[in-house]
Amino acid sequence: MTHPPTDAPATAPPPWTAAGPRAGLRLGRAWPRSERHVLLEWRRPDGGTVAGQWFADRAELLDALGATGGAASADTSAGVLLQPGGADRRLRRLAELARTGELLVHRPERRAVLRTAGGYLKAVRPSRLADLLARTERAAGHAAGFTVPVRLGHDERLGTALFSTVPGRTLFALGADPATAPGDLARAWLRAGRALAALHAAPAEGLPAHTAADEHAVALRWAGHAWRFGLLPRPDPASLPAAPEPGPVRLIHRDLHDKQLLTGDAAAPGLVDLDTLAAGDPALDVANLLVHLELRAAQGLLTGGRAELARTAFLGGLAPDEATLARAGGYAAATRLRLAAVYAFRPRWCALARRLQAEALRPMGGGGAPA
Template sequence: MLSLIPGAVTDSAGRAATVHRAWPRSDGGLTFEARENDGGLIRAGVVDSLGKATLVPYGKDPVLGDLAGALGNGDLVVHRYRKRAVLRVGDGYRKILPPGKAETVAAAHRRMRTLAVPAGVETPDVVSTLPGGLTLSLVRGTSFHELGRAALGKPCLPNGWTQGWELWSRKWPLLAANPPGTAPATHSPGDEGATLRQWVERCVESGQLDIRPEKLEQAALEVERRLLSGAPQLPVLAHRDLHDKQMLFSAAEGTIGLIDCDTLALAEPALDLANLLVHLEFRREQGILSTAAEQFASDAIHSTASAMAVSSDRLLAYAASTRLRLACVYSFRPPYRSLAEDWARRVLDS
């Protein structure tokens, strides 16, 4: 089966947009996010099960009822059709969500902020909440993703990169070990295995990788066995989507920041650390992070794992899960589909 994801699409008015990421739907189709070639507006779109791609009118969404009204107050930066949208508004961000979702997301951010303050980590404050969404304050600093890109081609690693990772490695164990008053849900090794299997199934059904389905499915089962066979570590506070775009460092203020805390949970410490570690490997493969910068960050992450008594077996098990999952996720992103396939083949052959 060939991939349904187009690299580019044009609407009825002749406005062309480049697709940069997509998500599978249960009916065999896809939703996607694109950016207009002229002007850069974010556009959502859908691909039906026959492969017909359609750009949705700018800012329109039948599920995200508050989106149309919010557009006049901010710049649309994310639009996942029927799922969520994010606007930059003044000194913060407005998340537009389906009915009934906003309070759950707001509660996760409030819980994280309560726990982050004693650890010296900055997180967004919930400025306001409405049934259709919530507004979050800005967090000071530059993302580690941007810091890594800025280090490319430099003869020496910039102070921002080295100082940021040194500070993060001191702060993260304090935050993760902070016991929540009201415990969030637990994300178990079994849950991690189920998440991986779901992504592999989506990838196989959509034909995103030119790899035998049974080989991908067998790899997912083997990773799941590794996750379930080892002795799990006691769970700690987990971000569950920790990567370089979610972490910020302010050299001027000497602070570490953390954003997008929607998926807050309790989990083994290896989950977040492995997710971060593998994302940096992938950034190097993307050509947006130097080998030296990745090595410095990797050393900091391994040092943090040691400080948190994470065994190498648990870190390797979660890293294996993350590598295969990232191959599937990025196979739905046209600019990186070829890289995702190469990455997947190396993961399966290792």
């Protein structure tokens, strides 16, 4: 099977989509690994998910099928391997673990997250567990202002680590719920802004650096995948956003959005997915969170008025200086470009992804934080 041409039109469906309807599944999202390999997540009619992979090379597909075994199956005409119930050739015990908990995330051969009676169980390849433990321990010691997951135990043989549950609802769920009173929404975002200010003021020693150039490269890498698979129109290179202006180095989350912030208890709001904590520019966190508010409004998951309420409350709690707000405008363009590519790999949001890319390519005027 051949992979799609470099300049395939944005309306051409990627090759892996044909496998879903034949298996009674709907594609939810995909993560490109290369031009010839994509990780997949399918939706079942009952709301559950099935992991999978697309291979441009039929021999690689059949090799993966034979090594995965169990409940795995292949649609060779579409180049797709389906991996229900945690079937995985590298996360060897995942299928067994999935019978004792709810499999929430399964990125084949890389990682998985399960909800269990004792907390959230993360599974990686056993050879990667030491790195996971080191990163989460280091991150937990830096997350000032937030309630964060606590590691309860781990199993080196299985490649798993168990973490405590962080109380509260995500700010995504809070905003999307029409029953949430405006005052409650504003208070939650105000507290999140204050907690993020404390995080940005905490020491960043020992954390990996993430520069403005790094963030720009991430956005272009994602966009390149979407262009090569024909999911977004390839723009004139001259229209691409420039790398953001570098700023002061502080402790940052690096991938902050409304699904990782929780209302928490009276002591502090919650923060999850700490693996990305880094030493970088706080303006990146500001831009990422505010652009996600734009995205939720565009998705129809948050009204424009509630998005503006959340934005105002968050900035009120964070109290960023003018220089940070100005740099956030530069990061916002890179964030929009990255999110356009990410959502282009989610069929439900293809049209929105094209609008996001157009917004990212629009010339900036006046700087400042994203509106």
